[in-house]
Amino acid sequence: MSRNLSPAELNTRPLTESVDKAALKAWMVRMRRYPGYSEARPAPRIASGILLSLLALPLLGFWVAVVAGVVTGAFNWEAFSVAGVIVIIPALALVAALTFAALRGLTNYLKGFGQWKRWYLLHQFADANGLEFNVITDPSTMPGTIAAGGYKVTRDDYLVVPTEPGFEYGTVTRHTRTHQIAGSQPWAFIELRTPNVLPQIMLEVKGSKTRNYEFRESQRVALGDEFNKRFKLYAAKGGDAAALTIFSPEVLRTIDQNDHGFNFEVIEDRIVFHSVRLFDLAKPKEHQRVFRLANIVGRRLLANAALSTTAATEDATQALAGLTFDGTLEGGARTKTQMLRTRYSVSGTILGILVILTPIVMLIAGALM
Numbered sequence: 307m308s309r310n311l312s313p314a315e316l317n318t319r320p321l322t323e324s325v326d327k328a329a330l331k332a333w334m335v336r337m338r339r340y341p342g343y344s345e346a347r348p349a350p351r352i353a354s355g356i357l358l359s360l361l362a363l364p365l366l367g368f369w370v371a372v373v374a375g376v377v378t379g380a381f382n383w384e385a386f387s388v389a390g391v392i393v394i395i396p397a398l399a400l401v402a403a404l405t406f407a408a409l410r411g412l413t414n415y416l417k418g419f420g421q422w423k424r425w426y427l428l429h430q431f432a433d434a435n436g437l438e439f440n441v442i443t444d445p446s447t448m449p450g451t452i453a454a455g456g457y458k459v460t461r462d463d464y465l466v467v468p469t470e471p472g473f474e475y476g477t478v479t480r481h482t483r484t485h486q487i488a489g490s491q492p493w494a495f496i497e498l499r500t501p502n503v504l505p506q507i508m509l510e511v512k513g514s515k516t517r518n519y520e521f522r523e524s525q526r527v528a529l530g531d532e533f534n535k536r537f538k539l540y541a542a543k544g545g546d547a548a549a550l551t552i553f554s555p556e557v558l559r560t561i562d563q564n565d566h567g568f569n570f571e572v573i574e575d576r577i578v579f580h581s582v583r584l585f586d587l588a589k590p591k592e593h594q595r596v597f598r599l600a601n602i603v604g605r606r607l608l609a610n611a612a613l614s615t616t617a618a619t620e621d622a623t624q625a626l627a628g629l630t631f632d633g634t635l636e637g638g639a640r641t642k643t644q645m646l647r648t649r650y651s652v653s654g655t656i657l658g659i660l661v662i663l664t665p666i667v668m669l670i671a672g673a674l675m
Contacts, residue, residue: 313597318590320430325423333429334422342442343425362408368401397667400660424588428463431593438466440476448478450506450573451519452493452580456480462492463587473498473604475596477584496579496596498604500572500611505545505644507572509553510538511561516569516581519648533558542644548572548614557606564602577607 337343425441432439443461453459464476475496482489493516508521512535527539527549537558541549552572561570568579579599585592 312601313594316590316593316597317434318431318593320434321427321588321590321593325426330423330426333426337425340441341444362405365401365405365408369405372398397670400664400667404664425463428465428587432465436468438468440464440466446478448495448497448578449576450571450578451508452478452480452495452571452578454519456482456491464495465587467600473600475585475600476587478580492582492584493580494568494583494585495581496568496600496604498577498600498608500575500577500608502611502614503575504548504552504572504611504614505542506646507542507545507549507552508540508646509561509570510540511567511569512536512538514567514569514581515583516567519646522647522649525646529558536562540646542646545644551614552577552607552610554610557603557610560603560606564599568599570607572611577604577611579603 425439428439431437440461441463443464444458446459446461448459448461458481460479460481461474462477462479464474464478466472466474473496476494477492478495479490479492482491510516521540525540525542527541527546528534529537529539532555537553539549539553549572553570567581567583569581571578571580585596587593
């Protein structure tokens with residue numbers, strides 16, 4: 307077993323030791339010359355924090371008005387008819403959800419301060435364990451649902467484990483743009499390389515809450531009563547045999563015992579674990595969790611990928627022939643028969659409708675209070 311795949315042998319002391327301020331300052335001066343590190347300047351973060359706070363003010367004002375009305379008795383309780391209650395309760399629930407999301411966003415934003423110290427500690431951790439720590443690879447060659455729908459994909463803070471079989475882990479971001487309005491979606495990822503090229507396969511784990519596309523049910527692979535309630539397995543055309551070989555019952559039981567919010571995707575020559583629950587790379591336990599997953603789950607998936615059917619591998623190789631994967635998504639689909647086909651997301655559609663209706667519902671609720 308490769309030393310770097312053993313979580314017990316990881317040297318996590320560099321993440322918890324006190325930092326020499328002089329050494330940190332000298333390191334910062336040296337690293338400012340490199341791409342990506344200049345983004346740690348405080349002025350842009352302060353400006354974006356002010357804008358984020360301004361977005362939260364209307365929600366704060368709404369709750370202040372509600373509390374003041376209850377405390378002072380300014381509400382006209384007689385106006386609360388059955389119809390009024392039916393409108394107000396969903397409105398309050400929606401505003402509560404938006405408030406929670408805004409507060410969580412502010413909390414995550416504030417964690418971004420102290421970035422230089424964090425990067426310094428991660429470099430020290432990588433050096434102590436024979437790893438390589440990187441900040442922003444632009445563009446990334448990450449394929450699959452992480453890349454689909456974006457115009458660019460970047461790996462942000464991530465580490466490379468060079469020992470065999472080797473893997474990478476950290477944060478990958480899909481950048482989207484609609485009518486020149488830019489957005490981004492960050493994911494936590496663990497990526498391993500397979501010994502052969504395979505059709506696209508997706509294992510969705512119940513409770514993972516990973517943002518991905520809704521796949522057509524016609525591509526779903528039956529897993530049997532033991533696993534159908536916990537997992538959904540999808541495979542592109544001709545990939546059923548490979549999917550059942552890679553995600554064998556033994557592997558599914560192992561994932562069920564060791565998974566922590568990841569979905570699993572096989573695409574081209576890679577196996578990618580991804581989750582919307584981002585890694586906190588400043589914490590030793592996060593690295594130990596990653597190495598445990600790579601050791602227990604990743605190795606078994608790679609072994610099964612090597613045993614997958616030759617026919618599926620040949621089909622995938624032919625479908626991918628002549629294509630280049632440079633992280634950009636211009637033009638049509640990358641492949642035809644070897645890619646999963648998607649359908650509209652019901653939850654995404656509902657969320658879009660709610661966002662549009664939120665101001666209207668708040669106005670109606672305000673009129674009834």
